[in-house]
Amino acid sequence: MSKITIKELAQKLNLSISTVSRALSDSYETSEETKKKVKALAEQLGYQPDLYASNLRSRKSKTIGVIIPEITNSFFSLAINGIEEIAREKGYHVLIYLTHESYQQELSISRLLLDGRVDGVLMSVSSETTDVKHLADFNERKIPVVLFDRIHDGYKTLKVGTDDYQSGFRSALHLIQKGCKNLAYLSISKQLCMDKRRMKGFLDAVKKFEIRSRVVYCHQDDAGNEKVLSGLLSAEDAPDGIFASVEKLGVAVYEVCNKLSVSIPEKLKVISFSNLKMAPLLQPPLTTITQPAFEIGKQATVALFKALKNNFIYEEDEEIIIRSELIVRRSTE
Amino acid sequence: MSKITIKELAQKLNLSISTVSRALSDSYETSEETKKKVKALAEQLGYQPDLYASNLRSRKSKTIGVIIPEITNSFFSLAINGIEEIAREKGYHVLIYLTHESYQQELSISRLLLDGRVDGVLMSVSSETTDVKHLADFNERKIPVVLFDRIHDGYKTLKVGTDDYQSGFRSALHLIQKGCKNLAYLSISKQLCMDKRRMKGFLDAVKKFEIRSRVVYCHQDDAGNEKVLSGLLSAEDAPDGIFASVEKLGVAVYEVCNKLSVSIPEKLKVISFSNLKMAPLLQPPLTTITQPAFEIGKQATVALFKALKNNFIYEEDEEIIIRSELIVRRSTE
DNA sequence: TTGTACGCGTTATCAG
DNA sequence: CTGATAACGCGTACAA
Numbered sequence: 250m251s252k253i254t255i256k257e258l259a260q261k262l263n264l265s266i267s268t269v270s271r272a273l274s275d276s277y278e279t280s281e282e283t284k285k286k287v288k289a290l291a292e293q294l295g296y297q298p299d300l301y302a303s304n305l306r307s308r309k310s311k312t313i314g315v316i317i318p319e320i321t322n323s324f325f326s327l328a329i330n331g332i333e334e335i336a337r338e339k340g341y342h343v344l345i346y347l348t349h350e351s352y353q354q355e356l357s358i359s360r361l362l363l364d365g366r367v368d369g370v371l372m373s374v375s376s377e378t379t380d381v382k383h384l385a386d387f388n389e390r391k392i393p394v395v396l397f398d399r400i401h402d403g404y405k406t407l408k409v410g411t412d413d414y415q416s417g418f419r420s421a422l423h424l425i426q427k428g429c430k431n432l433a434y435l436s437i438s439k440q441l442c443m444d445k446r447r448m449k450g451f452l453d454a455v456k457k458f459e460i461r462s463r464v465v466y467c468h469q470d471d472a473g474n475e476k477v478l479s480g481l482l483s484a485e486d487a488p489d490g491i492f493a494s495v496e497k498l499g500v501a502v503y504e505v506c507n508k509l510s511v512s513i514p515e516k517l518k519v520i521s522f523s524n525l526k527m528a529p530l531l532q533p534p535l536t537t538i539t540q541p542a543f544e545i546g547k548q549a550t551v552a553l554f555k556a557l558k559n560n561f562i563y564e565e566d567e568e569i570i571i572r573s574e575l576i577v578r579r580s581t582e
Numbered sequence: 583m584s585k586i587t588i589k590e591l592a593q594k595l596n597l598s599i600s601t602v603s604r605a606l607s608d609s610y611e612t613s614e615e616t617k618k619k620v621k622a623l624a625e626q627l628g629y630q631p632d633l634y635a636s637n638l639r640s641r642k643s644k645t646i647g648v649i650i651p652e653i654t655n656s657f658f659s660l661a662i663n664g665i666e667e668i669a670r671e672k673g674y675h676v677l678i679y680l681t682h683e684s685y686q687q688e689l690s691i692s693r694l695l696l697d698g699r700v701d702g703v704l705m706s707v708s709s710e711t712t713d714v715k716h717l718a719d720f721n722e723r724k725i726p727v728v729l730f731d732r733i734h735d736g737y738k739t740l741k742v743g744t745d746d747y748q749s750g751f752r753s754a755l756h757l758i759q760k761g762c763k764n765l766a767y768l769s770i771s772k773q774l775c776m777d778k779r780r781m782k783g784f785l786d787a788v789k790k791f792e793i794r795s796r797v798v799y800c801h802q803d804d805a806g807n808e809k810v811l812s813g814l815l816s817a818e819d820a821p822d823g824i825f826a827s828v829e830k831l832g833v834a835v836y837e838v839c840n841k842l843s844v845s846i847p848e849k850l851k852v853i854s855f856s857n858l859k860m861a862p863l864l865q866p867p868l869t870t871i872t873q874p875a876f877e878i879g880k881q882a883t884v885a886l887f888k889a890l891k892n893n894f895i896y897e898e899d900e901e902i903i904i905r906s907e908l909i910v911r912r913s914t915e
Numbered sequence: 916t917t918g919t920a921c922g923c924g925t926t927a928t929c930a931g
Numbered sequence: 932c933t934g935a936t937a938a939c940g941c942g943t944a945c946a947a
Contacts, residue, residue, distance in 0.1 A: 270927095299638075330654060530833070604942090
């Protein structure tokens with residue numbers, strides 16, 4: 250019972266291979282009667298069409314690839330949730346690849362996906378990525394690529410993200426309104442378009458109100474961040490308000506404050522991009538800019554399927570923006 | 583440049599298809615010279631062997647399937663991290679499927695994976711699953727299956743988990759030592775072997791010390807859990823110590839305590855299975871039983887590759903136990 | 916060392 | 932409505 254093929258079904262039913270094939274695919278040019286017989290036997294013997302054979306003919310893999318920097322990040326796990334939901338609905342399969350924020354990994358994974366394994370790609374570029382030539386290869390293979398969250402200027406396609414500039418602006422404004430006089434923006438990457446936009450919004454607000462501010466470039470590794478933040482917070486002119494551009498950095502701030510006994514919000518007000526379900530349960534509850542992660546994943550997938558269905562690839566820039574929400578909690582009181 | 587095939591390479595080099603094929607696979611019966619020429623051209627034209635064609639011949643997909651209940655759960659995202667790492671190392675691809683704790687989904691996903699798409703499967707069964715007949719189908723197809731974390735009695739294979747019984751026992755003991763007189767065990771499923779073991783450990787400790795206790799069966803949905811826990815905690819004889827058998831329930835307890843202003847640890851001591859990085863930052867810091875999630879994912883994958891490499895499937899029960907750690911924090915002080 | 920020819924399981928085309 | 936036959940791209944006996 251291990252490998253039933255169409256051929257065996259045909260033999261047992263005294264039909265030709267092609268008739269069986271047609272019956273199984275519900276072709277209109279087959280009698281209802283044979284369809285029933287064939288399907289019954291197929292069901293009974295547990296027939297499964299061979300994936301590789303049928304893909305070889307049809308040139309479709311019914312699979313999409315998802316390339317993300319990391320998965321232990323509530324934004325990405327929620328996004329995957331959305332992606333998987335839509336994909337399963339459409340009968341597609343989802344391959345997951347993690348770059349761990351490494352450009353090299355991103356490169357080699359991209360290369361792997363050129364072998365016809367996937368019909369389309371969803372991607373969030375790594376924070377190291379500056380050059381996006383590897384993405385052009387997908388165009389040559391007519392594989393549509395949709396970028397989400399970690400979008401990149403250098404590659405033209407459909408992009409799904411949030412209102413980064415506005416979020417940065419609102420965050421700075423909120424801190425200023427709460428009385429901060431000395432702000433810091435924690436950046437995760439000098440290259441990422443998303444980071445630049447958040448920063449731009451933040452800096453514009455700061456400039457408008459003529460508040461002192463600085464930008465702190467952080468690292469990928471926790472140890473490095475602890476060092477940077479410890480330095481920052483124990484300095485003479487330590488900031489009194491921090492905006493963490495990504496969740497990881499918000500958590501790092503809490504950890505360091507905990508260690509150094511810097512009290513939030515009295516000495517330092519903190520606001521962070523985050524999708525942590527536990528934000529309200531932290532000590533103190535964390536004010537967040539929360540992205541609709543699930544929805545972003547979903548929209549990106551819907552857009553990808555639009556391309557897949559109509560057999561085109563996105564060659565011009567186009568953006569779908571889904572707003573983030575500022576949720577005020579005790580950390581900025 | 584979109585679809586270079588072996589045939590085109592052959593034409594351009596005035597060689598036969600088979601020679602090119604051999605050259606690319608480094609066959610010993612090919613001259614070094616032709617190998618070089620072929621490989622050079624292949625590289626230059628960006629040749630990628632067609633996955634489906636070659637799999638159709640070789641009957642190997644170089645892909646494993648991972649079926650888990652949910653991804654927004656720090657245990658599973660860490661585990662996937664470990665899985666992906668090993669898989670990539672071995673040149674394998676990883677397909678992800680989420681059951682959302684639904685038995686029906688698990689069933690239909692399992693069926694999908696019988697079509698030769700994957701060489702092996704890693705799985706954590708859903709909390710609804712009682713019947714595991716669907717897993718037997720993998721055996722018939724000679725597809726090895728390794729269970730991790732959410733293991734199930736009914737299916738014989740290699741299983742990777744943690745010391746559930748001991749963890750349950752230790753947790754109850756810890757609460758008792760901290761002075762609790764009235765304990766509650768929060769269960770996520772009546773079927774799961776893992777849950778039963780944790781509960782058994784818990785109940786054995788309780789019995790040994792003759793402490794009052796009860797078992798509370800919780801739900802999959804947050805709303806349902808809020809209701810159950812609100813009832814539990816506002817009752818006359820509310821427990822003074824809780825052991826949450828999974829992270830989700832630990833978080834739910836915090837949320838309800840927050841809402842009802844039940845103070846932890848004064849009125850209620852809480853200990854929970856959890857891989858939350860933020861456990862120390864919660865209000866108050868949460869005492870956890872922490873599983874080596876990354877390592878569990880890794881070991882499960884290593885075991886799967888052992889089967890894959892030696893071309894066998896696990897047909898007898900065998901367990902790999904990786905110990906969890908009790909990390910005491912303020913929630914049980 | 917290289918080329919010829921066939922088959923993997925399917926789907927698509929063309930007759931009948 | 933059904934059957935024979937030719938691809939899809941690759942790998943591999945077998946022959947040269």
